Amino acid sequence: MMNINENKRFALLIDADNAQAKAIDAILTEAARYGDVTSRRCYGDWTNTRLGSWKTVLNKHAIQPMQQFAYTSGKNATDSALIIDAMDLLYTSKFDGFFLVSSDSDFTKLATRIREAGLEVIGIGRRLTPEAFRAACNKFIFTETIMDENPADDAKKPAKPIATNATVSKKADNAVVSTSQTDKNIQSTKIANPSKDAILKKLLKEAIESASEEDGWANLGGVGSYIPRVDSSFDPRNYGFDKLGKLIRSLDYIEVQQKNIESGSNIYIRYKDTNG
Template sequence: MAADNDAKLAVLIDADNAQARIIEALLAEIAKYGTAHVKRAYGDWTGPNLKGWKDELLEQSIQPMQQFAYTNRKNSTDSAMIIDAMDLLYTGRFDGFCILSSDSDFTRLASRIRESGLTVYGFGERKTPKSFVAACDKFIYTENLTGPTPSEPVQLSARSNSALVNQLRNAVEAASDDDGWATLSHVGQILTNQSPDFDSRTYGFSKLSDLIGAITLFDLERRDLGPGKKAVFHVRDKRRRMKKDV
């Protein structure tokens, strides 16, 4: 999915269900997709559980939205976020929403926003239920925002991951021309459309090109398009080259 850096985004944070330490990395990730015109964090700020958030709220200019916990078993924060999200949706001022939570309660909200033609970026821990992940256009695991750098064991693990290899091969084939070549951006878009939580960082690589290069089962070319134009990566399944050479 191509990102629009001019997109106007609303960022809604379930502070009861997220860690304050990832906020700086979260906002840096969101900046790849657009500009956060609204940044709100929801929770009961009168209690001790969210005291670690207060410095981050000030530093990142995030508006705290007070929601008292009326009972221990009912999450009133979720309800407040959903109501505000719908109010913001109806203003027609936004191109997309960023929802930070690992809670399945936001599944229907994400679906409803997408039904209105807006893009939904979800953020949450790996424990996030698949229903919420699938309801988003793109889902980023917060562990990937502060994860380790690539290492040789990680590269070997990616290369031996048959499910990953098949997923990449299918995406490359779907995006390829008659000679088997596909632009890497098109491959990435297909991967995200099929699996909103696909992320090369899950496998220890900051970029899709690094992941594909490490697997060594694909031809990868960087093609210059001329002066003043950004080079474009093209990828091909090596099996297509072998068939052509026979």
């Protein structure tokens, strides 16, 4: 998890066409962990009745609705408006970072550009968000994860797969799923047994090897710093744990040891299975 810094100022830009109104409470709670959200904007064609569920949410949280008419069928003018405003806000030099709330890969270049300017980019969207957009962000948070009220309890239940019969939009990347179908079908996808997750196992093995000392033990802090650089969407809450240390202790292929060093006591970990 990234460190909380109350002095950081963020702009929150929401793509209403590819975000869920019901997720905003959880999104704002999550955003508060990183700093002060001083600009809140939500983009869409508000003449479209499909976005009617946003009205109450926007008023409740003082989020500014940014009107963008759909001039041509099949063209997303909303994306362009959000990108232009993001660049205007970037050049004001008033912000330390941006929250981009969308599951649309069209914002990949925007995230890359903001990071090139030295600012933090935190993406928030669904698990179906294309990998390119997720990787372009410093951190990517799944709405399914932060909307779960009891992650520890959910981790004890069998994982439920994401539905595969969702309606796909006509966007070129074919990654945006219609809101109505997705809301009905996407459910908690936490891993019931993290020790059996091959992707997690490979990621942790690489992280430990990168941060390990001569004796093969790696500082947990070093491992935690390495992981987001490789997988921006990694979050221990995806596995039902609120902290990386708790997730690590649940894994049967990781050894945990507390070492006393000059600077104090630190947690070190080691990969058990050297045969991979």
